[in-house]
Amino acid sequence: MNTESKFIPENSTEWEICGEGLRRQIMGYDKDIMLVKVLFEKGAVGAMHRHFHTQSSFIASGTFEVTVNGETRILHAGDGYIVEPDVEHGVVCLEKGVLIDTFSPCREDFLK
Numbered sequence: 001m002n003t004e005s006k007f008i009p010e011n012s013t014e015w016e017i018c019g020e021g022l023r024r025q026i027m028g029y030d031k032d033i034m035l036v037k038v039l040f041e042k043g044a045v046g047a048m049h050r051h052f053h054t055q056s057s058f059i060a061s062g063t064f065e066v067t068v069n070g071e072t073r074i075l076h077a078g079d080g081y082i083v084e085p086d087v088e089h090g091v092v093c094l095e096k097g098v099l100i101d102t103f104s105p106c107r108e109d110f111l112k
Helices: none
Strands: 016-019 022-029 034-040 045-049 054-068 071-076 080-083 089-104
Touching (some): 071 080
Antiparallel strands (some): 034 089, 054 089
16 A cells, blocks of 8 residues: 555555454555454454554444443444553454444554
8 A cells, every 4th residue: 555645446455364254454544543444254253452542443334243341232334433542342243244443543563
């Protein structure tokens, strides 16, 4: 991905396999923010984890069981959630779908 570009067509970035039934596509970033599209197959798990980034996520499609800091909710297309830094969180995909994740600062660990 060319970080100098202001426009990022979907077909200009590659999908990365990041787990069983999970693929992600980095849609834009700079040092302060990153936008990532994550495709989940039904039953795929975004394992419980934590990181120092603030994360805000939007459910573009599908249904997810989302756990943030020990609280679990079922979220559907159009819903969103936010995760503060160092808070444990994870998801289980109940119906095939796409999450749009935004991280601040950039998730440099996602870059190759």
